[in-house]
Amino acid sequence: MDMRVQIAGVELKNPVVTASGTFGYGQEFTPYGDLKKLGGISVKGLSLKPRKGNPMPRLVETASGMLNAIGIQNVGVEEFLGNKLPKLPWKETAIIANLYASSVEEFGDLAGLFADEEGVALLEVNVSCPNVKAGGSAFGQDPTLIRKVTEMVRSRSKDKPVMVKLSPNVTDITVAARAAEEGGAHAISLINTISGMAVDIRRRRPCLANVVGGLSGPAVKPVALRCVHQACNAVTIPAMGMGGISCAQDALEFILVGAHAIQVGTGNFIRPDFSFRLVDEIEALADELGLSNWDEFRGTLQV
Numbered sequence: 001m002d003m004r005v006q007i008a009g010v011e012l013k014n015p016v017v018t019a020s021g022t023f024g025y026g027q028e029f030t031p032y033g034d035l036k037k038l039g040g041i042s043v044k045g046l047s048l049k050p051r052k053g054n055p056m057p058r059l060v061e062t063a064s065g066m067l068n069a070i071g072i073q074n075v076g077v078e079e080f081l082g083n084k085l086p087k088l089p090w091k092e093t094a095i096i097a098n099l100y101a102s103s104v105e106e107f108g109d110l111a112g113l114f115a116d117e118e119g120v121a122l123l124e125v126n127v128s129c130p131n132v133k134a135g136g137s138a139f140g141q142d143p144t145l146i147r148k149v150t151e152m153v154r155s156r157s158k159d160k161p162v163m164v165k166l167s168p169n170v171t172d173i174t175v176a177a178r179a180a181e182e183g184g185a186h187a188i189s190l191i192n193t194i195s196g197m198a199v200d201i202r203r204r205r206p207c208l209a210n211v212v213g214g215l216s217g218p219a220v221k222p223v224a225l226r227c228v229h230q231a232c233n234a235v236t237i238p239a240m241g242m243g244g245i246s247c248a249q250d251a252l253e254f255i256l257v258g259a260h261a262i263q264v265g266t267g268n269f270i271r272p273d274f275s276f277r278l279v280d281e282i283e284a285l286a287d288e289l290g291l292s293n294w295d296e297f298r299g300t301l302q303v
């Protein structure tokens with residue numbers, strides 16, 4: 001099986017990418033596997049200035065999933081480019097910078113800082129975080145804003161490929177996917193977390209200080225698969241699919257409905273070596289299915 005995939009002009013050695021916010025800045029996971037084994041690493045959402053994120057508690061386990069309201073805690077772009085990126089094996093594994101900003105202009109400024117960074121293969125524009133007051137889902141729920149943010153990022157990032165990360169918290173995911181395509185996105189990624197909440201009946205309080213958070217993990221997989229299927233049918237640009245992937249079969253389901261690559265989020269919390277193992281498990285399953293490359297399988301779902 002030839003495990004390579006091409007997405008937005010970037011070659012990944014295999015379709016396994018770690019999802020933003022669930023794999024730190026990569027380096028934290030070196031005790032659990034060789035980062036060079038992965039197809040790509042999408043680092044924690046980056047903003048122009050460092051952010052502390054939301055007050056705690058901001059993670060709670062739910063049935064077959066997890067709610068988080070981190071609020072894009074991050075070291076800021078300067079620290080990332082100066083001290084985190086140089087430690088990553090960017091020549092062997094595609095590094096994806098996940099961008100968060102609270103205005104269209106700020107997205108442009110942030111994207112501009114990555115335009116000449118050879119260590120960053122792809123920009124992933126997060127217009128879908130449910131846990132922040134400004135930007136985030138507010139952008140991702142408005143197709144006009146998705147298009148404007150995408151256009152702005154494209155205009156400032158020179159030749160760097162741009163992937164727009166979509167929110168499932170919309171009535172029609174195809175409208176959002178088309179808005180990203182119209183704005184000039186080279187790819188889309190989906191899904192970000194689904195807005196949800198958990199409460200404690202003894203304390204009569206919400207479990208998260210932020211009251212609401214984003215649901216991820218196996219519980220969201222059917223929603224994610226439906227979104228990826230619909231989005232892939234609506235646009236011609238490629239997609240990275242994610243949401244609840246916890247075994248090789250899950251990963252292949254996303255590829256079958258049209259995704260070029262997949263991302264693993266909550267799976268990294270369940271087992272920190274999961275993404276590394278998944279590469280081998282996907283290869284074994286692809287062999288079992290008699291595949292020799294992904295083109296034979298991707299998007300071949302019979303409906």
Ligand SMILES: Cc1cc2nc3c(=O)[nH]c(=O)nc-3n(C[C@H](O)[C@H](O)[C@H](O)COP(=O)(O)O)c2cc1C
Binds near residue numbers: 044243266
């Ligand atoms: C703790 C946590 C933090 C996250 N932070 C980000 C983030 O900074 N930027 C982003 O685009 N997505 C973020 N996400 C969303 C994930 O990248 C992914 O889209 C989502 O969790 C669905 O995939 P999963 O079910 O495999 O976790 C975060 C998710 C979790 C669980």
